Amino acid sequence: AQSVSQHNHHVILSEAASLELGCNYSYGGTVNLFWYVQYPGQHLQLLLKYFSGDPLVKGIKGFEAEFIKSKFSFNLRKPSVQWSDTAEYFCAVNWAGSYQLTFGKGTKLSVIP
Amino acid sequence: DAGVIQSPRHEVTEMGQEVTLRCKPISGHDYLFWYRQTMMRGLELLIYFNNNVPIDDSGMPEDRFSAKMPNASFSTLKIQPSEPRDSAVYFCASSLGRVGYTFGSGTRLTVV
Numbered sequence: 761a762q763s764v765s766q767h768n769h770h771v772i773l774s775e776a777a778s779l780e781l782g783c784n785y786s787y788g789g790t791v792n793l794f795w796y797v798q799y800p801g802q803h804l805q806l807l808l809k810y811f812s813g814d815p816l817v818k819g820i821k822g823f824e825a826e827f828i829k830s831k832f833s834f835n836l837r838k839p840s841v842q843w844s845d846t847a848e849y850f851c852a853v854n855w856a857g858s859y860q861l862t863f864g865k866g867t868k869l870s871v872i873p
Numbered sequence: 874d875a876g877v878i879q880s881p882r883h884e885v886t887e888m889g890q891e892v893t894l895r896c897k898p899i900s901g902h903d904y905l906f907w908y909r910q911t912m913m914r915g916l917e918l919l920i921y922f923n924n925n926v927p928i929d930d931s932g933m934p935e936d937r938f939s940a941k942m943p944n945a946s947f948s949t950l951k952i953q954p955s956e957p958r959d960s961a962v963y964f965c966a967s968s969l970g971r972v973g974y975t976f977g978s979g980t981r982l983t984v985v
Contacts, residue, residue, distance in 0.1 A: 792971055803964065804976040850916065854971055859904050861974055863916040
């Protein structure tokens with residue numbers, strides 16, 4: 761079965777630190793890739809998505825992600841986190857021929873002021 | 874655009890009762906998804922529809938769960954009878970093809 765792995769369950773950072781959250785997916789052909797953020801008690805909001813083209817994707821709130829096809833990875837980055845970035849982050853993949861999103865388990869980010 | 878609208882936001886019910894969750898997708902979207910989120914299992918796809926037709930219900934946990942989409946602007950997820958292990962947040966999402974997945978605010982279900 762196709763799967764999505766997020767390596768870190770919980771990341772704790774101080775404000776202004778740099779962030780990188782890992783995401784790997786299983787092989788299955790062409791993919792569309794997404795990162796969603798879920799603030800406490802809220803619904804999932806799209807941060808960024810990759811369909812094709814430039815593998816470095818810029819999203820909202822200063823986030824970016826890089827698609828590395830050879831590594832089946834789509835890591836999320838932010839140069840300098842803020843306290844307001846405290847949330848849970850989900851990587852999601854949609855394989856060609858499928859219309860559903862498969863999610864990773866999520867990474868909880870806590871930013872300490 | 875009001876986004877994907879789910880109701881109710883919170884539902885507390887007693888074990889054995891029937892529960893109905895509702896979803897209104899974004900107008901023009903042709904796919905509708907029901908997900909369940911728990912601490913233990915994360916986000917799981919329960920079922921999805923294309924143009925109101927159920928396509929894949931392999932994620933529905935058991936026969937107590939059923940979902941319908943009578944028209945393009947409304948879907949329901951029903952649990953009958955409900956059990957404490959059904960307690961979770963249920964999200965509805967809609968999309969246009971494989972792009973633009975948008976999630977609703979979710980329904981937090983507690984079965985006591």
